[in-house]
Amino acid sequence: MSKNKRILFINPVKEVEGEEYxxxxxxxxxxxxxxxxxxxxxxxxxxxxxxxxxxxxGVDMLHMIKKAxxxxxxxxxxxxxxxPFLREAREIxxxxxxxxxxxxxxxxxxxxxNSFSVIVGxxxxxxxxxxNVFKYGFGEKLASFRVLGLGxxxxxxxxxxxxxRLIQEAKEAVDNDGxxxxxxxxxxxxxxxxxxxxxxxxxxxDVTLAPIKHAEMLIEVRxxxxxxxxxxxxxxxxxxxxxxxxxxxxxxxxKGLWSx
Numbered sequence: 001m002s003k004n005k006r007i008l009f010i011n012p013v014k015e016v017e018g019e020e021y022x023x024x025x026x027x028x029x030x031x032x033x034x035x036x037x038x039x040x041x042x043x044x045x046x047x048x049x050x051x052x053x054x055x056x057x058g059v060d061m062l063h064m065i066k067k068a069x070x071x072x073x074x075x076x077x078x079x080x081x082x083x084p085f086l087r088e089a090r091e092i093x094x095x096x097x098x099x100x101x102x103x104x105x106x107x108x109x110x111x112x113x114n115s116f117s118v119i120v121g122x123x124x125x126x127x128x129x130x131x132n133v134f135k136y137g138f139g140e141k142l143a144s145f146r147v148l149g150l151g152x153x154x155x156x157x158x159x160x161x162x163x164x165r166l167i168q169e170a171k172e173a174v175d176n177d178g179x180x181x182x183x184x185x186x187x188x189x190x191x192x193x194x195x196x197x198x199x200x201x202x203x204x205x206d207v208t209l210a211p212i213k214h215a216e217m218l219i220e221v222r223x224x225x226x227x228x229x230x231x232x233x234x235x236x237x238x239x240x241x242x243x244x245x246x247x248x249x250x251x252x253x254x255k256g257l258w259s260x
Contacts, residue, residue: 005074007036012061015040029209047152054084063254065089069096075215079187090235097218101207104214105183106138112203113180115143117173120185121150144177155188170200
């Protein structure tokens with residue numbers, strides 16, 4: 001009997017109030033052959049709306065991802081729509097799949113429609129998100145960004161207000177911007193997609209769920225066909241002897257992280 005696949009969903013901030021609800025939501029979405037764990041960082045900001053906050057979580061999150069690979073996880077999901085440190089995470093992993101919300105959601109949305117709009121909380125978020133849309137090669141399909149005027153911690157503080165704002169901006173995106181799909185541009189918008197897509201009549205991608213389902217697919221093609229991240233070129237892993245010579249484990253208090 002084959003063992004279940006293991007996925008680690010990382011909420012890349014210090015644990016916030018209401019995270020248990022998010023945990024249950026995520027666990028309800030995976031295939032029965034998958035075990036999924038949800039983890040937050042032990043320190044840091046409560047959201048990543050500012051570049052400084054994003055920079056602060058890099059070391060802890062990357063070391064958590066590398067440890068997950070050592071612990072036998074099949075995949076790690078970086079749970080922020082900025083896709084922070086996705087390239088770096090893929091660089092340091094050998095066998096483990098690493099996904100993130102923006103890339104996964106864009107792949108799915110581009111398969112379901114000719115255009116998409118991204119509904120974001122604040123205008124502040126758009127430059128990095130737009131940069132990622134073009135970096136991933138989906139710029140020609142971008143219809144618009146729509147702004148709710150809500151911060152990360154606001155989405156579930158008053159869900160009726162969030163729902164009303166989502167409906168308003170979703171209708172504008174579909175009716176006026178020509179969006180054939182919508183992407184909810186923050187993992188903390190989890191749970192709103194189903195009602196919203198019934199109202200506006202187009203697929204609405206929940207960016208908490210998308211990278212998990214993408215990870216499941218990538219695990220399957222890795223195991224069945226041997227398709228995994230190439231180590232020729234951009235995702236080449238740092239040489240182990242160099243990591244040891246630089247005393248990375250000692251300097252960053254991660255003893256044994258890079259031992260075989």
